[in-house]
Amino acid sequence: MTALAHDREALLEQGAPALLRQMIRVRRFEEKCVELYSATKIRGFLHLCIGEEAVAVGVISSLGPGDAVVSTYREHGHALARGVPMEAVMAEMFGKATGCSHGRGGSMHLFDADLRFYGGNAIVGGGMPPSVGMALADRMNDRTDVTACIFGEGAMAEGEFHESANLAALWHLPVLFVCENNRYAMGTALAREHAETDLTARAASYGMVAWAVDGMDVLAVQEATRRALALVRGGGGPCFLELRTYRFRAHSMYDPDRYRDKAEVERWRESDPIPRLTAALVAQAAVTDDEVSAWEAEIAREIDAAVEAAEAAPLEPVADLTRFVTSERTAP
Amino acid sequence: MTTTSARPPAAASSAAATTTYREALREAHREALRRDPRVFLMGEDVARYGGSFAVSLGLVEEFGEERIRDTPLSESAFTGAGIGAALRGMRPIVEIMTVNFSLLALDQILNNAATLLHMSGGQLAVPLVIRMTTGGGRQLAAQHSHSLEGWYAHIPGLRVLAPATLEDARGMLWPALQDPDPVLIFEHGSLYPLKGSLPDPPPEVDIAHAAVRRPGTDVTLVAYGGGLGKTLEAAELLAAEGIGAEVIDLRVLRPLDDETLLSSLAKTHRAVVVDEAWRSGSLAAEVSARLSEKGFYDLDAPVERVCGAEVPLPYAAHLEQAALPQPEGIAAAARRAVRGDG
Numbered sequence: 133m134t135a136l137a138h139d140r141e142a143l144l145e146q147g148a149p150a151l152l153r154q155m156i157r158v159r160r161f162e163e164k165c166v167e168l169y170s171a172t173k174i175r176g177f178l179h180l181c182i183g184e185e186a187v188a189v190g191v192i193s194s195l196g197p198g199d200a201v202v203s204t205y206r207e208h209g210h211a212l213a214r215g216v217p218m219e220a221v222m223a224e225m226f227g228k229a230t231g232c233s234h235g236r237g238g239s240m241h242l243f244d245a246d247l248r249f250y251g252g253n254a255i256v257g258g259g260m261p262p263s264v265g266m267a268l269a270d271r272m273n274d275r276t277d278v279t280a281c282i283f284g285e286g287a288m289a290e291g292e293f294h295e296s297a298n299l300a301a302l303w304h305l306p307v308l309f310v311c312e313n314n315r316y317a318m319g320t321a322l323a324r325e326h327a328e329t330d331l332t333a334r335a336a337s338y339g340m341v342a343w344a345v346d347g348m349d350v351l352a353v354q355e356a357t358r359r360a361l362a363l364v365r366g367g368g369g370p371c372f373l374e375l376r377t378y379r380f381r382a383h384s385m386y387d388p389d390r391y392r393d394k395a396e397v398e399r400w401r402e403s404d405p406i407p408r409l410t411a412a413l414v415a416q417a418a419v420t421d422d423e424v425s426a427w428e429a430e431i432a433r434e435i436d437a438a439v440e441a442a443e444a445a446p447l448e449p450v451a452d453l454t455r456f457v458t459s460e461r462t463a464p
Numbered sequence: 465m466t467t468t469s470a471r472p473p474a475a476a477s478s479a480a481a482t483t484t485y486r487e488a489l490r491e492a493h494r495e496a497l498r499r500d501p502r503v504f505l506m507g508e509d510v511a512r513y514g515g516s517f518a519v520s521l522g523l524v525e526e527f528g529e530e531r532i533r534d535t536p537l538s539e540s541a542f543t544g545a546g547i548g549a550a551l552r553g554m555r556p557i558v559e560i561m562t563v564n565f566s567l568l569a570l571d572q573i574l575n576n577a578a579t580l581l582h583m584s585g586g587q588l589a590v591p592l593v594i595r596m597t598t599g600g601g602r603q604l605a606a607q608h609s610h611s612l613e614g615w616y617a618h619i620p621g622l623r624v625l626a627p628a629t630l631e632d633a634r635g636m637l638w639p640a641l642q643d644p645d646p647v648l649i650f651e652h653g654s655l656y657p658l659k660g661s662l663p664d665p666p667p668e669v670d671i672a673h674a675a676v677r678r679p680g681t682d683v684t685l686v687a688y689g690g691g692l693g694k695t696l697e698a699a700e701l702l703a704a705e706g707i708g709a710e711v712i713d714l715r716v717l718r719p720l721d722d723e724t725l726l727s728s729l730a731k732t733h734r735a736v737v738v739d740e741a742w743r744s745g746s747l748a749a750e751v752s753a754r755l756s757e758k759g760f761y762d763l764d765a766p767v768e769r770v771c772g773a774e775v776p777l778p779y780a781a782h783l784e785q786a787a788l789p790q791p792e793g794i795a796a797a798a799r800r801a802v803r804g805d806g
Binding site: 200231232233234235236237241243244245250251252253255258260261262263264265266267268269270272273279291292295296298299302455456457458459460461 | 504530535536538540541542543544545546547548549550551552553554556571572575576580581582583584585586587588589620621623644645
């Protein structure tokens, strides 16, 4: 894969160094999760986005503070990019009271209402209908916020995608459909689950603007997201982005990864978004190796602090088990 | 079924007006739409068609297409859209044509509406109202007639209502919209033409308690929704034989009002639970279990259940009627409980 064709000025103007740092932060966090899972500090299902950081960072860094993010069970990177504090994410995976979901959600269900980060949905396609509803409420109230609905290509085989795409387009709602196409729905390859693998064409058939982007290039993702957001925010109805990416690790910690060729994984590793952008930035003298090393050290400290805080945090009291089943205000 | 006995005796009111269950529901919508600009209604054919059961007839003319919103046949998408709109500060009312169709939206109702608050550690409350038709008796066969409200009553996080009277049809919607959490309202299809009179202004009702619809001392008959009228008829049959039946209308299927049930049982010592749904794993089973668990020493006879036959509801009228609880069967169960000879 060739280096990104951007000159120094363009890279700086696009905020490329900050994007790189964010991607490294997500990558290192995920790597720490692997370690903690092996040490049985984190349990349940754990889905990592290693390889897909350009999607998380490129899309979410482009959103405004009033925009909403509805995500999937592979959402650590989305949450971190959105600004959910790393300590709260880590504590959630430890099942602690200081977790962003008070230990009720775990890895797959990270929420932060103040940041308009709505999970964390582990039903494939399940976040799409509520995304349409949030956009509907925004339109009914003449707000210009956009709801970014992130899902994998596997979700496009679900009825909820088709119902939601149709409804959003029919009602001309401000939804940005973000298809994070990592080519495998758990272990089932794209061509083994979709009769028509041109996902963009299928989305476009609902009457919305749709295009495909190199999801391993954070700058391309950012640029596409900004263009799409401008369209959606400007009243152009929903938009669909297919971000072509790849997960380097297995689907979850339970997955023996028997369904794909190791050589294929290695080929995709050549377009790893992090070394790719690092090389471009260093080549253009937009960052130095020393700066990158300094970021690595800062990130390592941040992660260590998050782990330490999660270890030390209290457990949610068992007496509070049934809290939050209904609101803590009595019905009339 | 009797049309007026399903109501408690109305207080004498010079302003009482003749209406129907359907019109009472419509008036409840009209009131909610006028009182709260965040309220809107969406569902299949609620606007131009006027609602599959004509509940929303005329509302689009009054409130416009933004607030009375026809949807595509996408139960999951429009129910989930209701969830999203509720999360974003609106107070949506979603109408689903029948409970059988609601299964297409079950993912949204269970995995999102009922779950988000807890799964997010208390951050995301979903103030959504979902209304749907339930029940048989109209020869609509097995994909329009079932009584699946008991399934929903199984789910923590939901409040489940079954208005059986004009007062509740008129009065339950507003408090449901004030509930910070999702509320499901089940309208039995046979009730829409129910006629009677409502005082003006209509009485306020709660959405937390069961109601005694007919006092009695010999046996407690527990019913809800479309079963209430039949149960009141059964109580008439029993009265003619000298058995005083107390009829309780559950009204709220979740959370159940144990106190009202148990205080009636403490008086009558016998209970019959009437439920149009299938017996196995039913709401009737839950009520019966609670009466046995918590009222065991008050019981002078086993709790009886009168439920729907365990078949998909058939089309032919005689078969369908045979599959549903009927006043005679309810009365027979009460006689067994009271005299052991039903």
